[in-house]
Amino acid sequence: MHHRASAARHTHHTQVLSYPITLPQRLYTLVLGPLVIFTLTYIIVHAYPFIAPPSGEEISFGDIALASFYTCARLAAAYALAVIVAIPLAILATINPTAEEFLLPVFDILESIPILALFPIIIMLFINFDFLNGAAIFILFLSMLWNLVFTLVGGLKIIPKDIYYAAHVFGIRGLDLVRRVILPALVPQLVTGSILAVAQGWNLIIVAEVLHTYIPGGTSAQDLFGVGSILVDASAHAQQGVFVGAVFMMVILIGLLNFFVWQKLLHLAQRFRFE
Amino acid sequence: MNPIIEFNNVGKTYPQEKNAAIHEVSFAVNEGEFVCFIGASGSGKTTTLKLIAGLEEPSAGTIKRPEIVAMTFQSGALFPWLTVFENAALGLRQKGIAGEHLAREVDKRLRMVGIFDFREKYPSELSGGQRQRVGIARALAVDPAVLLLDEPFSALDAKTTAELHDDVIKIWRETGKTIVIVSHLIEEAVSLAGRVVLFRDGTIDTIYPIDLPYPRREQAEGFMRETERIRRAFFK
Numbered sequence: 235m236h237h238r239a240s241a242a243r244h245t246h247h248t249q250v251l252s253y254p255i256t257l258p259q260r261l262y263t264l265v266l267g268p269l270v271i272f273t274l275t276y277i278i279v280h281a282y283p284f285i286a287p288p289s290g291e292e293i294s295f296g297d298i299a300l301a302s303f304y305t306c307a308r309l310a311a312a313y314a315l316a317v318i319v320a321i322p323l324a325i326l327a328t329i330n331p332t333a334e335e336f337l338l339p340v341f342d343i344l345e346s347i348p349i350l351a352l353f354p355i356i357i358m359l360f361i362n363f364d365f366l367n368g369a370a371i372f373i374l375f376l377s378m379l380w381n382l383v384f385t386l387v388g389g390l391k392i393i394p395k396d397i398y399y400a401a402h403v404f405g406i407r408g409l410d411l412v413r414r415v416i417l418p419a420l421v422p423q424l425v426t427g428s429i430l431a432v433a434q435g436w437n438l439i440i441v442a443e444v445l446h447t448y449i450p451g452g453t454s455a456q457d458l459f460g461v462g463s464i465l466v467d468a469s470a471h472a473q474q475g476v477f478v479g480a481v482f483m484m485v486i487l488i489g490l491l492n493f494f495v496w497q498k499l500l501h502l503a504q505r506f507r508f509e
Numbered sequence: 510m511n512p513i514i515e516f517n518n519v520g521k522t523y524p525q526e527k528n529a530a531i532h533e534v535s536f537a538v539n540e541g542e543f544v545c546f547i548g549a550s551g552s553g554k555t556t557t558l559k560l561i562a563g564l565e566e567p568s569a570g571t572i573k574r575p576e577i578v579a580m581t582f583q584s585g586a587l588f589p590w591l592t593v594f595e596n597a598a599l600g601l602r603q604k605g606i607a608g609e610h611l612a613r614e615v616d617k618r619l620r621m622v623g624i625f626d627f628r629e630k631y632p633s634e635l636s637g638g639q640r641q642r643v644g645i646a647r648a649l650a651v652d653p654a655v656l657l658l659d660e661p662f663s664a665l666d667a668k669t670t671a672e673l674h675d676d677v678i679k680i681w682r683e684t685g686k687t688i689v690i691v692s693h694l695i696e697e698a699v700s701l702a703g704r705v706v707l708f709r710d711g712t713i714d715t716i717y718p719i720d721l722p723y724p725r726r727e728q729a730e731g732f733m734r735e736t737e738r739i740r741r742a743f744f745k
Contacts, residue, residue: 396586399564403580404600404651418590505631506590 268489272482293476295483298464302483305443305460308367309435312374316382316431317424319375324386325416338387345380349373350441354448361449370442370458377438378431385430389423390416394508421506425499436488440466461487512537513575513654513687514561520569521556529568530556531711538655538689543681545698546691547743548708554691557708558657561689579648580657583664585640587632593619593643594628600651618646621680638669645677649684658690662697674700678723695743699735700725707742715742 327337353373360369393416401407401415443462446452457463461480468476520532531553538544546554559565560572562580579600587596598615606614619625622642632640641661648656658677662670678701681688692698698705698719705717717739721731 394584394586396582396584397588399559399562399580400582400586400588400599400647402564403562403578404647405603406599410603415588418588421590505633508589509633 264493268485271485295479298479298483301459301464302461308370312371315375316378320382320386323383327387328390349376357448366445373442374435377434381431381434382427385423385427386420389420393419418506422503425503429496510539513540514538515573518570519567522568529711533712540687541685543688543703545702546706547698552708553711554708558659558691562657575654577653578655579651579653581644581648581661583660585644587640587643589632593630596643597646597650599647615650618649622646637665655687660691695736695739
């Protein structure tokens with residue numbers, strides 16, 4: 235069954251990411267990783283002649299920083315929404331064998347629908363409310379959701395039965411069970427799933443911010459201000475400096491997020507892991 | 510004698526299982542008694558313990574059990590994100606007890622099981638024996654009428670097991686609690702219990718009263734006789 239494979243795959247991710255964080259790994263995250271990516275980007279930008287020299291209309295690094303803030307805000311909103319939806323969905327899908335039998339195949343089907351195929355419909359929906367940021371956040375949310383759901387389902391399946399028994403014996407039931415047992419027990423998988431989900435969000439950010447390509451008769455004025463749209467715009471207008479600056483900013487942001495958030499959370503999650 | 514647990518023709522069949530896990534089980538446990546369930550894997554002893562704990566509902570028959578029953582588990586079933594103190598406080602917190610009263614009650618039980626010095630540690634920092642002690646402290650903290658122990662010593666080394674046997678007997682004598690333990694070791698059953706209940710094929714085969722003074726050592730007179738008597742029936 236595909237959903238079982240998905241759960242196993244995510245559990246595997248959890249195990250892989252659960253090893254203690256060593257100094258070389260930290261160094262790689264903070265220094266070598268960003269350096270390698272930046273160097274490769276720099277080489278690509280300079281080595282290929284199809285990117286023309288900079289034209290006159292460049293934007294400042296401050297603009298890129300501000301755009302990054304907007305991008306991060308969209309990612310954060312989508313991520314928060316994905317977590318809020320994924321946790322109950324995962325719990326619902328594993329609450330009993332009947333629910334699991336019905337819901338997991340449904341999730342599998344929903345996961346398999348290409349998000350980009352939905353994007354034009356989502357945009358047309360949100361354009362009616364003049365809320366294009368909503369369209370971007372929704373598409374990012376969808377891209378994050380299933381990673382989180384299947385990782386959390388994997389996490390719920392590895393909670394030992396004795397833990398549920400102990401909770402029951404000591405009167406922990408219903409919402410108390412969710413709050414005091416299930417949510418803490420899911421922390422390791424939530425962290426792992428979040429890393430995968432946010433990475434998926436970064437992958438889609440360019441598409442999510444450059445909306446005009448999905449709007450019939452759309453113009454670049456309908457694009458959202460963000461680091462993704464700056465990248466596309468810089469590429470289209472051959473603004474080499476802006477392009478490199480935007481890539482650099484993304485690398486820095488992802489590196490900082492990894493070092494200051496995910497690595498710390500992975501370390502913290504060790505405490506919540508069942509042996 | 511005042512029966513605190515009573516089973517009358519109790520049966521349990523799990524959904525999607527063809528055969529009953531237990532059938533026609535009838536017995537009573539008196540207040541303050543120390544009873545041990547033994548039997549081969551799948552003989553029904555753990556199912557019976559779960560029914561006493563209220564973790565399962567019977568498919569047939571009736572069960573009388575007290576309201577407050579606490580249980581320890583083979584794995585310890587400690588919550589890894591909670592300290593020893595917080596694990597032991599689990600049941601009391603759920604009852605809304607907090608502050609100094611909570612600390613006093615929990616610390617008393619942690620001292621009783623000899624784990625007080627580890628109260629700020631996490632389960633991952635403890636040995637198997639220490640985890641079992643925390644599990645016992647957690648169970649005692651809610652002041653249960655019956656304490657259930659599900660194969661608590663099966664994953665421990667011989668020395669730790671012997672120490673814990675002595676401690677469980679000490680706790681039983683000090684508190685006067687009714688204790689029901691599941692074990693697969695006949696020697697363990699004879700060391701601890703006042704009555705040994707032998708399960709076979711989902712029902713009770715024989716109940717053996719063990720009338721030996723504590724502490725019971727393998728070298729003591731009568732110990733091997735009782736063990737052999739049960740062993741013969743066990744492997745019949």
